Amino acid sequence: MTRVFARRATLRRSVRLLSDFRYEQTDPDIFYGALARDSLELVEDLYAGATGEPLSGRIVLDVGGGPGYFADAFHGAGARYVPVEPDPTEMHAAGITVGDAIRGSGMALPVRSDSVDICFSSNVAEHVPEPWTMAEEMLRVTKPGGLMILSYTLWWGPFGGHETGPWHFLGGEYAARRYARKQGREPKNRFGVSLFDVGAADGLRWARSTSSGELLAAFPRYHPRWAWWMVRLPWLRELLVSNLVLVMRK
Template identity: 45%
Template sequence: MRDPSFRRSAALFRAFLREQSDPEHVYSLLARDAVRQVERYVPLRDRVVVDVGGGSGHFTEEFRRRGAQAYLFEPDPRELLAHGRTPSGAVLADGYLLPLADGVADVCFSSNVLEHVADPYTFLSEMVRVTRPGGLIYVSFTNWLSPWGGHETAPWHYLGAGRARERYRRRTGRAAKHTVGVNLFPLHIGPTLRHVRGRSDVTVVRARSRYWPFLAGAVTRIPGLREFATWNLLLILRRSSS
């Protein structure tokens, strides 16, 4: 599917509605879409790809199908085993301190992880560290003020995280997976863009809405509106040579 396009966005949003009931379909579709995005910037055959926080490995497996030497680093053993399928060579590792030498990756990839770490800028620095000069860094996150910012408790997070969790518990009879301040942190587009643009070790190749069907880059350039309309910010960064 062409990116961006209404057809692609509609397919992704329909899939997200089935995340709880059919995660295999959702994450397989998302992996194919994300890896196609990466291939716009770098051929993948025989390239070393580091997948940071890739859960049970859908992204890693898709990179391997495209010919890359892909490796999964995931800090949560429950996520590694969540769907009964873990790629060979997966490593239980913290994204703040990857067990890798400097500059080993041609591509460092992280999908929808940044909002789940307390110190996202240190996390980004570690991704940059393990990427070779000239290499590509793909990072996306769901910003807090987007309609999906509260994850499974959205859109009630607009009324407060605690209230949203309580509503979720009453409605489903179980606790929400994510707790603000524990494994979900409010992250905003404006400060994140200022941070990456102010770094000397990367250049910003693209900053865009990951799922938006048109003008995907334009929406991220409008202060205020971008915090609500972007849904999910995708950053394509290039590791600086010096």
Template identity: 55%
Template sequence: MSAAHDGTGRAARRRFATLGRSVALFRAFLVEQSDPDHFYGLLAQDSVRQVSGYVPLAGRTVLDVGGGPGYFAAAFRAAGARYVGLDPDVGDFSAAGDSVAGMLRGSGTALPVRSGGVDVTFSSNVLEHVAEPTRMLDEMVRVTRPGGVLFVSFTPWLSPWGGHETAPWHYLGGDRARRRYERRNGRPPKNRFRETLHPTSIAQTLRWARGNPEVELLDALPRYHPWWGRWVIRIPGVREVASWNLLLVLRRTGAEPGGAAEKTELAGGRVAM
């Protein structure tokens, strides 16, 4: 990232992170279950704008770890990026009407991607669903080229939405919240405590970022807050609840290679650059 882009990007990020934008995202969140196309489409566009405030996307290869139903594919490609989505179930991509071309099936903790093979690694609300979150983070670092950028967001366990559909009862314990959900709905929740949903904290993730010599921490902020609400990240304890969702922006350390990245090719289940 050039100094010029960093300076203009900082101003753009502040103009982008308005109260109106936060309200729009919250309203869309309220209809996530009934109108997922609206919510995830808006979130994808918002995420691409947020990423673009740190790194130009045109011509860059983006790996989306946990791409899910593919809502992010169109948004990243519209920004000029070469998008590769990865998910344990490639069939999920069809939910957004997208082709599985350019998509990979694989685990976030064992990415089927060559080391240093992508310019940008991105993951939206996946880390809390991984039993070994630091292992997934290490894998994202491995596949990012020196000078490349990583964007990782997740919902902390103590966030008001930390229990996902069992919230806010997760504050009384994940197992208790799960049992309550089953009694009221006659079925287990999709996000099951310590099976498909794990208690991940901001403190734990920041310790990993600050202690990893292979990355430089560029930013840590509440993903959906207006720019003047960033202060909550600086207060231990408070940030676990008040941030709602953490976004980490990291740069892969090492010498940045010159020239543009080569075109992505899918070969033998791995991404070759």
């Protein structure tokens, strides 16, 4: 069911995204604009591959949707896009208004069970203390036959420490203290508070053991298709996969 998206997963795409990622802190409009387009293509292709249906008319719940950078992309595809964000500061950070936005925690979604066609989360699971509680909640609110797509950054990958990397390899607390000392301010992503050590093995273990859904696919989000084999190798995947996508069917 990943065949449609796999055609997009080229080395050229990987290089383009890596180039855009450098703007995360300095120009978030560039960073999140690129990520929004890529997220739409990811969700659209996976949904089409699993169901044979287009995204138009479907309800997409984005857990940790932040200020709503993804809204225009999903609305443009005809989907009803509903972001959920616990932090009101994040919701209003970019001055974007999303009519269906919900304030709430991913670990206790204020959404009724079996109510959305697709539940999606991009680069959020590493920021919550109980990511698999959040994943179960995502499955709970997904309609039977719908998709849950969870994409998250691996701790031991090159971007695991976010702005404190690559020093997170020496420990999250050390990396946070070093950042504060060098920059004169606390990092946005503070280890143990808003950034946690979560790996590929953790997600795969949960996905294969949960009774709430079926694992359809697991692959590196930003890698070209010919590098997806890395997910199959313990230890190596923790270092090289960088961002793991888990695709579950309710």
